[in-house]
Amino acid sequence: MTFNNKKKEKTGNFPKKTETSQNHLQDLAFFFPLPLVFVSSGGVILETNLALNELLNYQEGELIGESLEKLLQKPDFEKLLKETLENDFVKNFESILKTKENKEIPSSLYARLKRDEKNQPIGFFLAFFDLRKIQKTQKELEEKTRDLERTKISLLNILEDMEEARRTAELEQLKTRAIINNLIDGILFFDNEGVLQIINPAAKKILGLKEENLIGKTIEEIEKNSLLIKVIQAAKSQEKDSVKEIAFGPDQIFELNSALVSSETENLGFVINIRDVSRERRVERLKSEFVTVAAHQLRTPLSAIKWTLKMFLEGDLGQLTPNQLNFIEKLYQSNERMIELVNDLLNVARIEEGRQITELVPASLESLCQEVIDSFKYLLDKKNIVFGFLLPAEKLPLVKVDRESIKLVIHNLLDNAIKYTPVGGQITISLTKKNDEFLEFQIKDTGFGIPKDQQHRIFSRFFRGANIIKLETEGTGLGLFIVKNIVEAHGGRVWFESEEGKGTTFYFTLPILQSGKSIFEKIYKKLFRPSKPSFSR
Amino acid sequence: MANILVVEDDKFLRELIVRKLKEENYNVIEAIDGEDGLAKIKETKPDLVLLDLILPGIDGFELLSRVKEDPFSSQIPVIILSNLGQRDDIEKGLRLGAVDFLVKAHFTPGEIIQKIKNVLG
Numbered sequence: 221m222t223f224n225n226k227k228k229e230k231t232g233n234f235p236k237k238t239e240t241s242q243n244h245l246q247d248l249a250f251f252f253p254l255p256l257v258f259v260s261s262g263g264v265i266l267e268t269n270l271a272l273n274e275l276l277n278y279q280e281g282e283l284i285g286e287s288l289e290k291l292l293q294k295p296d297f298e299k300l301l302k303e304t305l306e307n308d309f310v311k312n313f314e315s316i317l318k319t320k321e322n323k324e325i326p327s328s329l330y331a332r333l334k335r336d337e338k339n340q341p342i343g344f345f346l347a348f349f350d351l352r353k354i355q356k357t358q359k360e361l362e363e364k365t366r367d368l369e370r371t372k373i374s375l376l377n378i379l380e381d382m383e384e385a386r387r388t389a390e391l392e393q394l395k396t397r398a399i400i401n402n403l404i405d406g407i408l409f410f411d412n413e414g415v416l417q418i419i420n421p422a423a424k425k426i427l428g429l430k431e432e433n434l435i436g437k438t439i440e441e442i443e444k445n446s447l448l449i450k451v452i453q454a455a456k457s458q459e460k461d462s463v464k465e466i467a468f469g470p471d472q473i474f475e476l477n478s479a480l481v482s483s484e485t486e487n488l489g490f491v492i493n494i495r496d497v498s499r500e501r502r503v504e505r506l507k508s509e510f511v512t513v514a515a516h517q518l519r520t521p522l523s524a525i526k527w528t529l530k531m532f533l534e535g536d537l538g539q540l541t542p543n544q545l546n547f548i549e550k551l552y553q554s555n556e557r558m559i560e561l562v563n564d565l566l567n568v569a570r571i572e573e574g575r576q577i578t579e580l581v582p583a584s585l586e587s588l589c590q591e592v593i594d595s596f597k598y599l600l601d602k603k604n605i606v607f608g609f610l611l612p613a614e615k616l617p618l619v620k621v622d623r624e625s626i627k628l629v630i631h632n633l634l635d636n637a638i639k640y641t642p643v644g645g646q647i648t649i650s651l652t653k654k655n656d657e658f659l660e661f662q663i664k665d666t667g668f669g670i671p672k673d674q675q676h677r678i679f680s681r682f683f684r685g686a687n688i689i690k691l692e693t694e695g696t697g698l699g700l701f702i703v704k705n706i707v708e709a710h711g712g713r714v715w716f717e718s719e720e721g722k723g724t725t726f727y728f729t730l731p732i733l734q735s736g737k738s739i740f741e742k743i744y745k746k747l748f749r750p751s752k753p754s755f756s757r
Numbered sequence: 758m759a760n761i762l763v764v765e766d767d768k769f770l771r772e773l774i775v776r777k778l779k780e781e782n783y784n785v786i787e788a789i790d791g792e793d794g795l796a797k798i799k800e801t802k803p804d805l806v807l808l809d810l811i812l813p814g815i816d817g818f819e820l821l822s823r824v825k826e827d828p829f830s831s832q833i834p835v836i837i838l839s840n841l842g843q844r845d846d847i848e849k850g851l852r853l854g855a856v857d858f859l860v861k862a863h864f865t866p867g868e869i870i871q872k873i874k875n876v877l878g
Contacts, residue, residue, distance in 0.1 A: 519840040523861035
């Protein structure tokens with residue numbers, strides 16, 4: 221409707237002009253987008269604008285004459301009335317507006333008291349802010365804030381976890397460092413670029429390195445230290461899975477082990493482990509020397525006995541009765557066993573001194589076998605054994621071996637097969653190419669077999685099968701120990717299958733001679749620029 | 758018949774091999790150590806030397822190398838008859854000029870005679 225009393229108020233001084241401005245104001249109020257209402261000081265609605273009617277769903281003029289209570293809760297209505305009369309002005313009065321259908325609209329109210337010329341209150345203007353939109357925004361804001369809060373908490377948690385992980389990692393690193401630093405073995409770690417990353421006090425001591433700032437230096441920068449060069453060169457020539465020994469002085473022997481350190485995808489570098497084995501080697505050498513000397517000392521009387529008995533047997537020392545000769549023959553055989561034992565002891569001593577494998581040369585395993593087989597022809601015939609030597613159709617590749625040692629291996633295995641196979645039995649040796657890396661030797665007999673419960677001890681020193689001892693067949697119990705040691709020193713493997721009463725098959729493998737360099741040589745070549753003369757020397 | 762010098766410090770072994778050689782109608786000269794051996798070589802210029810290696814004083818290797826260095830004796834064939842038998846020993850002996858290397862315990866007197874016969878032809 222219209223703001224009648226504004227019209228009345230402004231009448232008087234400028235009737236014409238005020239008439240115009242009054243209409244103007246009425247129109248303005250009517251179209252003003254903010255809901256407005258003019259209420260008498262008693263709370264009766266006198267005027268409303270379009271925005272209010274639309275907000276509360278009333279027809280134009282429908283609310284005129286009604287009490288404000290129709291729009292507001294009674295307590296709010298009274299409170300608002302009171303505050304407005306007292307303060308002339310109220311703002312941000314939060315309340316609930318009711319629509320015609322009694323729907324509630326949260327709103328913020330603004331009230332302004334209107335007085336007449338005598339300063340008597342005649343009513344007040346009320347303006348409403350629909351808070352729903354604001355509340356919605358606020359709600360969203362609150363939600364967003366909560367989201368942010370949650371994000372913040374999660375972030376803090378992550379940070380805390382990271383901190384925790386960092387502390388754990390630091391602690392682990394400290395532990396690892398402490399372990400490495402307190403190891404008796406020397407440890408060196410070079411990264412991919414050949415830069416020294418870790419060196420522990422033991423390694424410094426062994427290598428005689430006194431400088432403090434070795435970490436971060438390349439091998440080239442430290443190389444004036446000749447012991448380190450020795451170590452690197454030794455590691456360079458190290459075969460896969462083998463331990464390299466290196467001597468820094470007459471009584472200073474170190475065991476060297478180097479390994480690549482790699483993650484799943486890349487090489488991180490390599491670690492060298494140096495262990496002082498001087499004392500062990502000294503003790504082993506003394507023991508072996510004792511065995512060697514003792515064995516050699518035994519040979520003189522054994523030779524004297526052998527020669528004497530043989531001269532008796534051949535009639536050089538006078539004629540004996542057939543019965544006496546029979547005993548002398550048995551004595552001679554006993555003495556031969558003693559000689560064999562001494563030979564085996566000497567071989568074991570050599571193995572323990574690490575002197576067994578001295579010279580690796582390319583060789584044909586086939587011809588090594590043939591040489592040994594030829595030396596057993598007489599025995600094989602004597603025991604009437606059906607012997608076979610099987611070879612694959614294609615030519616076998618060469619192996620890199622110590623010829624005498626491998627012949628000893630084949631000798632011992634064939635000797636065993638003959639000893640433990642009864643007259644008329646079968647022995648077959650066969651060679652095959654197992655894969656690109658190994659040749660396999662196989663010797664199968666139809667002998668007594670090895671009792672199941674003793675099979676695990678078969679490669680240990682002085683082992684002899686219980687069933688064999690009963691048969692009184694000669695043997696020292698050292699043959700297979702020697703076999704195992706020699707084969708393994710060549711990087712091969714030895715094993716067997718056996719069934720008591722049916723026979724035994726022994727197998728061993730030897731690495732095929734590869735045209736390329738050793739694995740470590742390849743790696744080092746990759747790690748360090750080969751142009752450096754100190755590493756190609 | 759050929760003159761054979763036996764250089765062997767063990768009395769019993771020496772007696773055994775000397776007896777066997779004599780039965781085979783060789784002229785046998787005996788030496789009990791390296792020094793004695795060198796002197797007997799100078800003195801008798803034998804047709805063959807049967808040489809032990811582990812000897813008191815001048816050992817067999819030393820004796821062998823001196824014999825081979827001296828033009829007077831360098832043509833005399835030397836067969837080593839020793840307790841040693843490791844590959845390095847054998848290689849060393851052959852390198853110094855021995856015609857054969859026999860490990861005592863691995864040969865009977867008869868086999869040793871056979872080796873001597875082979876060398877003397």
